[in-house]
Amino acid sequence: MSPTFPTVRLRRLRQHPVIRDLIRETELNLGDLVHAIFIKEDKGEKNPISSMPGHYKIPLSKLDEEIEEIVGLGIKSIILFGIPDTKDKNGSNSFNDDGIIQKALHKIRTIAPDLFVITDVCLCQYTDHGHCGPLCDKHGRLDVHNDQTLDILSKQALSHVKAGSQMIAPSGMIDGMISVLRKTLDDAGFSHIPILSYSVKYWSAMYGPFGLAAEGAAKVGDRRTYQMDPANGNEAFREAELDVLEGADILMVKPAHTYLDIIYRIKQAHPHIPLCAYHTSGEFCMIKAASEKGWIDEKRAALEVLTSIKRAGADFIINYYTKEVARWMQEDSA
Numbered sequence: 175m176s177p178t179f180p181t182v183r184l185r186r187l188r189q190h191p192v193i194r195d196l197i198r199e200t201e202l203n204l205g206d207l208v209h210a211i212f213i214k215e216d217k218g219e220k221n222p223i224s225s226m227p228g229h230y231k232i233p234l235s236k237l238d239e240e241i242e243e244i245v246g247l248g249i250k251s252i253i254l255f256g257i258p259d260t261k262d263k264n265g266s267n268s269f270n271d272d273g274i275i276q277k278a279l280h281k282i283r284t285i286a287p288d289l290f291v292i293t294d295v296c297l298c299q300y301t302d303h304g305h306c307g308p309l310c311d312k313h314g315r316l317d318v319h320n321d322q323t324l325d326i327l328s329k330q331a332l333s334h335v336k337a338g339s340q341m342i343a344p345s346g347m348i349d350g351m352i353s354v355l356r357k358t359l360d361d362a363g364f365s366h367i368p369i370l371s372y373s374v375k376y377w378s379a380m381y382g383p384f385g386l387a388a389e390g391a392a393k394v395g396d397r398r399t400y401q402m403d404p405a406n407g408n409e410a411f412r413e414a415e416l417d418v419l420e421g422a423d424i425l426m427v428k429p430a431h432t433y434l435d436i437i438y439r440i441k442q443a444h445p446h447i448p449l450c451a452y453h454t455s456g457e458f459c460m461i462k463a464a465s466e467k468g469w470i471d472e473k474r475a476a477l478e479v480l481t482s483i484k485r486a487g488a489d490f491i492i493n494y495y496t497k498e499v500a501r502w503m504q505e506d507s508a
């Protein structure tokens with residue numbers, strides 16, 4: 175008899191579900207997923223987001239139903255994006271204590287005190303030009319005014335945590351953002367609130383559907399000046415390093431699926447710092463659209479992609495598949 179090689183034996187053994195589970199390296203849990211939701215001011219109905227099937231702009235008046243559904247599905251954490259009624263050049267509605275996110279937070283804290291709520295801290299949904307801060311002219315080129323933006327972001331972050339946000343996620347990659355926000359929170363007595371920094375955010379085509387959803391697509395110029403070149407990997411370390419030094423509690427890589435190498439390398443470089451990956455709207459839509467055409471098995475594809483992101487090194491994933499994953503897991507365990 176010829177000897178059986180361990181790899182061959184393992185492949186056979188894996189067909190037994192118990193052994194398959196015993197030796198499985200990566201397991202995707204619902205607790206690894208953060209559900210992203212968009213909230214709008216006005217009353218009326220939930221507006222389907224045409225570019226993101228299954229997702230809606232949820233009016234405050236319907237937020238209760240939405241939160242009850244989320245909690246009922248066993249989802250443990252959400253990230254909120256606000257779509258304000260009025261926008262201006264400085265995004266001043268972002269720090270209005272009676273603003274969209276602030277009102278939503280008060281509601282959620284009452285309805286679902288155990289749901290963990292993260293809030294996006296950025297101005298692009300609040301500025302009429304769609305950039306992540308007030309604009310200025312830098313040597314004949316349109317750019318975000320760094321210091322003014324930091325001031326406004328501080329007010330926004332503070333107003334979120336006062337309303338009940340449990341973690342702030344500044345997404346603009348503005349220079350010095352993390353240290354300024356950390357100091358603002360500490361000085362105001364919120365030193366326990368962690369900062370999830372969008373440390374490594376690429377200038378990606380994968381944000382397209384989100385831009386339509388959040389009505390935050392840049393109307394003039396683009397965000398190339400403050401987001402990273404997709405061709406660069408090493409640069410990600412400098413960005414992450416800087417955020418760590420400035421006091422970020424959790425790092426993030428965005429997008430996720432097309433940047434698995436970056437996720438892996440950041441985790442290797444900072445093994446003791448939790449890492450989040452953002453599976454973006456564009457990445458979500460690619461699976462969704464292909465499955466709607468009958469070209470791909472949606473459940474298998476989505477679970478495979480999310481598991482790959484975790485396998486690469488992400489501890490948790492902000493994404494648009496959380497509700498579906500919750501339903502699939504319920505079906506599988508029924």
Ligand SMILES: [Zn+2]
Nearest residue numbers: 296297298306
């Ligand atoms: Zn932004």
